[in-house]
Amino acid sequence: MAADGSALPASPLSRDELDRVVTNAHAALGRVQRDDGHWVYELxxxxxxxxxxxxxxxxxxxxxxxxxxxxxxxxxxxxxxxxxxxxxxxxxxxxxxxxxxxxxxxxxxxxxxxxxxxxxxxxxxxxxxxxxxxxxxxxxxxxxxxxxxxxxxxxxxxxxxxxxxxxxxxxxxxxxxxxxxxxxxxxxxxxxxxxxxxxxxxxxxxxxxxxxxxRDWIRGPYRSNWGYVFKGLDMALRPLVPMIxxxxxxxxxxxxxxxxxxxxxxxxxxxxxxxxxxxxxxxxxxxxxxxxxxxxxxxxxxxxxxxxxxxxxxxxQPCVSPIWDTGLSGHAMIEAASGPNGIAPEKTLAALKKTSAWLRSKQILDVKGDWAINKPDLAPGGWAFQYGNDYYPDVDDTAVVGMLLHREGDPENAESIERARQWIIGMQSTNGGWGAFDIDNNKDILNHIPFADHGALLDPPTADVTARCVSFLAQLGHPEDEPVIQRGLDYLRREQEADGSWFGRWGTNYIYGTWSVLCAFNAAGISHDDPAVVRAVEWLRSVQQEDGGWGEGCESFEDGPRGTYKQSLPSQTAWGALALMAAGRRDDPAVSRAMSWLASQQDEQGEWHEDPYNAVGFPKVFYLRYHGYKQFFPLLALARYRNLETSNTRRVAFGF
CATH class of the missing domain: 1.50.10.20 (Glycosyltransferase)
Known part of the structure; x- marks a missing residue:
């Protein structure tokens, strides 16, 4: 029995069962694709x-x-x-x-x-x-x-x-x-x-x-002694403001x-x-x-x-997420349609051709947003997170969409991919990482002013966004981008936690971050036996649930247990399995158990269900539940598992 009292998953999936689960998930995701080719789920x-x-x-x-x-x-x-x-x-x-x-x-x-x-x-x-x-x-x-x-x-x-x-x-x-x-x-x-x-x-x-x-509305708790300094400044400024x-x-x-x-x-x-x-x-x-x-x-x-x-x-909703949902759904659909046993490849690729056209129409090419304050000579080329947000393209979305367009392969995508590539390169911060929307937005002392009691006034580089950018550039394979990629990899190595994991920041949390970075390492050709990879693999194995899945609660953003939760979750299980496959462990029993667990949790409509939140806006302040994560990530993991069975190298050819 599993820790929560449920039955442990059955023996490894048969090929027929794997094909059935992937086919049903592919159909379920296809049903909610919009007529113009995009996806959008509740946020x-x-x-x-x-x-x-x-x-x-x-x-x-x-x-x-x-x-x-x-x-x-x-x-x-x-x-x-x-x-x-x-x-x-x-x-x-x-x-x-x-x-x-x-x-x-x-x-x-x-x-x-x-x-x-x-x-x-x-x-x-x-x-x-x-x-x-x-x-x-x-x-x-x-x-x-x-x-x-x-x-x-x-x-x-x-x-x-x-x-x-x-x-x-x-x-x-x-x-x-x-x-x-x-x-x-x-x-x-x-x-x-x-x-x-x-x-x-x-x-x-x-x-x-x-x-x-x-008498005292501002009394902490303070994250450092700077809090006391800025409280004193607040008190000093109060009588002066009316004199302006x-x-x-x-x-x-x-x-x-x-x-x-x-x-x-x-x-x-x-x-x-x-x-x-x-x-x-x-x-x-x-x-x-x-x-x-x-x-x-x-x-x-x-x-x-x-x-x-x-x-x-x-x-x-706090906002809508169509570009993000479309990019991730597209990756899952194209994975399911790939390989010798790909599901409805012609039909899927025709649908994804519409997806690519829709995404190209949403690329921001004529507005220099706030990011240009620090990079005035950089040409725009990113995608926003939402339907329209031209002043604020999202680095993470841009990398995900760029990888999808490259993989989809329509020659009409070439210009969009190149514009995205140049923009991503230009958005790299001086420490080698990438933030979500800005460059070198890292004056951490500002997070200690009384107004910033949420601790999220800034947009510094993070491991998950950096990993996606490295994956994108490595997937494109331009030799001249090697120095950029190497700076990103160096940043990621510095960010690895002592236990072998990476902090996720924009997803929950250490499982999400570790999956993101292992994908980047794989795309960049880092050896699967590299010590950083081995430590990450061992950490993932150590936090796998008894039933074969993975789960992590938002408590991990609040100094709670890392990589664990009271139950396994479809999105988290997919990330854990994808991470191990990116590290060359497709045949690891841990992956087989995860696939069996995912199959056991799929309903008759080909869908999965999870109530816990799976992402974060601001740690300790604002969390998110992407309703699409429970659907497209399991499909991506199961289809990847199936496709790697027939691969001679067992190396994922794409950065995502």
């Missing part, structure tokens, strides 16, 4: 985003009661039965900030505070220190509703928008998501509007100390607006992420811009595009 976060959406409607007095009731159903469903608050991911620990927002939103939606679920939530919030202990973004939300004084928020004068790129606190030293969220938030903080709040919903009952009597000349203040607000408006991004929204969009909607209202103004109307439309409505519930 779910925690209670925070739908709660913020409900509060946004009450800020604006644009209340859609039917939608709010559906979101209330969702919020009640994900409330914990254990700690009675709201976690940041499935079955996670209590989170004070998510719980405060969810409670506030449910009260706004009409829930009686004496209802059992509200009473339990309130008691949990008070037991954890009350709403006064919520994070910075929650306190900004509370300030907009008049629940806390503005002194509850850190000093962030809008004059920051006037600082040059060379200034330490310049927004250009922050990540893309920080810039797009902060710019409209600074205007709101400067104007200090009060929510219309037509039903006059307030949450004084969530505070252990009346907000007006709280009115003309300077107005100039700064204009600078923020001048930053925002070229980046409004139509129906896809500024930054194509919810917090930036919502802040912009509120900013326009605070500025007195009518809702019918094209800028305000389009900003509101962008927010509406993130809502997922079902029969009985609804939630708001």
């Amino acid at each position: 779910e976060a925690d209670a925070t985003i739908p709660a913020e959406y409900i509060l946004l409607e009450h800020f604006l007095d644009r209340i859609d009661d039917e939608l709010e009731q559906k979101m209330a159903v969702y919020l009640r469903r994900i409330q914990s039965d254990v700690h009675h608050g709201w976690p940041l991911y499935h079955d996670g620990d209590f989170n004070i900030s998510a719980s405060v927002k969810a409670y506030f939103a449910l009260k706004a939606a009409g829930d009686d505070i004496n209802a059992p679920h509200m009473k339990r939530a309130r008691e949990a919030i008070l037991a954890h220190g009350g709403a006064e202990r919520s994070n910075v973004f929650t306190r900004f939300q509370l300030a907009l509703f008049g629940e806390v004084p503005w002194r509850a928020t850190p000093v962030m004068p809008v004059e920051i928008m006037l600082l040059s790129r060379s200034a330490f606190f310049s927004v250009w030293n922050m990540s893309y998501w920080s810039r797009t969220v902060i710019a409209p938030l600074l205007v709101l903080a400067a104007l200090r509007p009060l929510a219309l709040n037509p039903r006059q919903i307030h949450v004084r009952e969530l505070f252990r100390t009346p907000p007006e009597k709280v 000349p009115a003309k300077t203040h107005e100039k700064a607000i204009k600078a923020a607006i001048d930053f925002i408006e070229p980046r409004l991004n139509g129906k896809d929204g500024i930054g194509a992420i919810y917090p930036a969009m919502a802040n912009t909607v509120m900013m326009y209202r605070a500025l007195g811009v009518p809702d019918t103004d094209p800028r305000a109307a389009t900003a509101w439309e962008a927010v509406q595009g993130l809502i997922v409505q079902k029969d009985d519930e609804a939630y708001c």
